[in-house]
Amino acid sequence: MSANREKDGPQSQEGQAGQDGQDGQEKEQPRRRQARGERRIAQLLEAAAAVFTTTGYSAASTNAIAREAGVSPGTLYQFFPNKEAIAIELGGRLMRQMRETYGEALAPVDPTTSLEEAVTAAVDRFIAFNCEHPVFFTLMHGPDVPGRMAEEHDALHATLLGRIEALLSSLLPDADPAELNRTAQMCLGLYKTGLELVLAHEGAEREAYVRELKHVLIRYLAPLVGDRLGRAGTPGPAPTA
Amino acid sequence: MSANREKDGPQSQEGQAGQDGQDGQEKEQPRRRQARGERRIAQLLEAAAAVFTTTGYSAASTNAIAREAGVSPGTLYQFFPNKEAIAIELGGRLMRQMRETYGEALAPVDPTTSLEEAVTAAVDRFIAFNCEHPVFFTLMHGPDVPGRMAEEHDALHATLLGRIEALLSSLLPDADPAELNRTAQMCLGLYKTGLELVLAHEGAEREAYVRELKHVLIRYLAPLVGDRLGRAGTPGPAPTA
DNA sequence: TAGAAACGCGAGCGATCGCTCGTGTTTGCC
DNA sequence: GGCAAACACGAGCGATCGCTCGCGTTTCTA
The missing domain is CATH 1.10.357.10 (Tetracycline Repressor, domain 2)
Structure with missing residues (x-):
């Protein structure tokens, strides 16, 4: 069965990502946002504000933020690399x-x-x-x-x-x-x-x-x-x- | 979010004092503690205090508390029904x-x-x-x-x-x-x-x-x-x- | 109108965490 | 010594959470 636990994992992508290539020079990601995207971002930030206010930062789940905004988790990560970036x-x-x-x-x-x-x-x-x-x-x-x-x-x-x-x-x-x-x-x-x-x-x-x-x-x-x-x-x- | 546990364990006699006889001794607990057990409890509480102080309550893991006390997670749960009870x-x-x-x-x-x-x-x-x-x-x-x-x-x-x-x-x-x-x-x-x-x-x-x-x-x-x-x-x- | 890119979805991966369970060891009592 | 209960262990279960991936849809551009 797939219930194979204790897989220690070779350090894999546990590096917490952070920002890709953040060290030193800021590598800007030339993502052309459409008006729809900007609207989504504002919508997501508003939802995040509501969730953060009621539950605090660490207790707030990204899925909850996405749900509050009425979008899917995948959509949220279209605009923010991770939860910290939202805050x-x-x-x-x-x-x-x-x-x-x-x-x-x-x-x-x-x-x-x-x-x-x-x-x-x-x-x-x-x-x-x-x-x-x-x-x-x-x-x-x-x-x-x-x-x-x-x-x-x-x-x-x-x-x-x-x-x-x-x-x-x-x-x-x-x-x-x-x-x-x-x-x-x-x-x-x-x-x-x-x-x-x-x-x-x-x-x-x-x-x-x-x-x-x-x-x-x-x-x-x-x-x-x-x-x-x-x-x-x-x-x-x-x-x- | 939390306390979503539906699987009530066998020893779910977790009346845990408090309710009525608040100042009296804790009855309802058919567990006879030995001197070793009392020592372990004090040891675990001391470890929990250290971990709570440095990381806060919710960020503190029970495994970390057990490790700090030098015992196994199972031993910790021999004396406390859950993390909240420790606090x-x-x-x-x-x-x-x-x-x-x-x-x-x-x-x-x-x-x-x-x-x-x-x-x-x-x-x-x-x-x-x-x-x-x-x-x-x-x-x-x-x-x-x-x-x-x-x-x-x-x-x-x-x-x-x-x-x-x-x-x-x-x-x-x-x-x-x-x-x-x-x-x-x-x-x-x-x-x-x-x-x-x-x-x-x-x-x-x-x-x-x-x-x-x-x-x-x-x-x-x-x-x-x-x-x-x-x-x-x-x-x-x-x-x- | 065709292609590319931004947008959108949601099942699910990998990791963590609280907690359990089967098993073995120590202690108290007869 | 014999036995039951308290104590101890640690692999691992079940659930959650941050985040990904493959694929479908909309919008921009040429």
Whole structure:
């Protein structure tokens, strides 16, 4: 019978493929996509987003994604070399979209803005984006994302860290760099926690958690900024609109 | 997806305690363990803790756990009906140990203790426990834990939430219950984030993050407690260097 | 209109994983 | 010593999953 197990296999194509000839120069595959193909890709990415959001990355099966998109597994692999590539492409598109739409969220360190204004602006933008694209949280903060995705996450993490550090150092020019880094790490972590709670609720409750998150960040940073930008003791009447 | 097993094995007496006699000893188990067996169980749980910590729950294979313990897969299943039971038992033992050792961490709401003292005591205890048992974080906050484990997590979450709410309401008797719940949720989330950062570092850096976490909690709660327990405006000597 | 290429299908391959089973060894008790 | 139960082993079953392959269909191009 064909029930011959324990076939150790001579290492065969277990090399996980990855990308053919990815090392060094990127060998582009001149695949001419038709309009129908582009439509399928968008359709598949949308389906993947849904499946990833509900089940997470590693628990999501490619067959499930294909089924969600209403196509066969073979069709899926017509457009993506493997499962990881789907997440990469999806994450990449979201990253690009985020940069285009909210790229300047943390950039301007206008010295005339108060701490509350800065926090409110940054939090509102990022929260809005993540509420609109819940997959983003799954792909970025998910624990089971593949190696290539983790790189993308680390890159985003480093970028945000750098921006927060820059913003903080402009408020605290004489701070210890190590302390600054810790504070920035803490801010990112606090934001992540708040985002998790925000995504877990809806409507008025969600907005309440957004306010709470802002309070956390402002109260955490206010004593550091101190009287430099002043008036951060009690955020007073609802800072959000 | 999972637990699709329809072939109920012969010894499917897997009532496995829990249900009713939760705190009593486990009856229903006609299996007389010898001293050797108890040793094996401890050995297997230790191996499982190591594997879970490094690879997470769902990515950990039972064969890997058995290998780590130096036994065969068959031996592992001599003591545990399935993979989930290993995590359950491990989590249960850790929970019990935590309750025994640090059970009173959040319990006393001594009106003479200040906010800083309460936060410091609670954080120090829980951080210490989690640093000593890193698996606990993986099992509790891991995203891929099985259903039964999630229940245990939810139970712990609810317990901690209740204690925090009680503690807060003793400081804010006239607070809105919904607001109180949100604040407690936020505190737990902040703690979780801080714990994540603490576990990711070592030595002096780790201690610095512990301090930072305390600052976050104290500064977040101080304005709420206000002048009730007083002197929470600026948490003592310069928080930063 | 003919040929090529992109698109589409779905059965199924190869590998892994949770778990079992038949068999042999050790331990506790009489 | 004798016997039953607990312990130990490891090949392998059954199921799933990522992915492939052969072949049929649609679309583009000349």
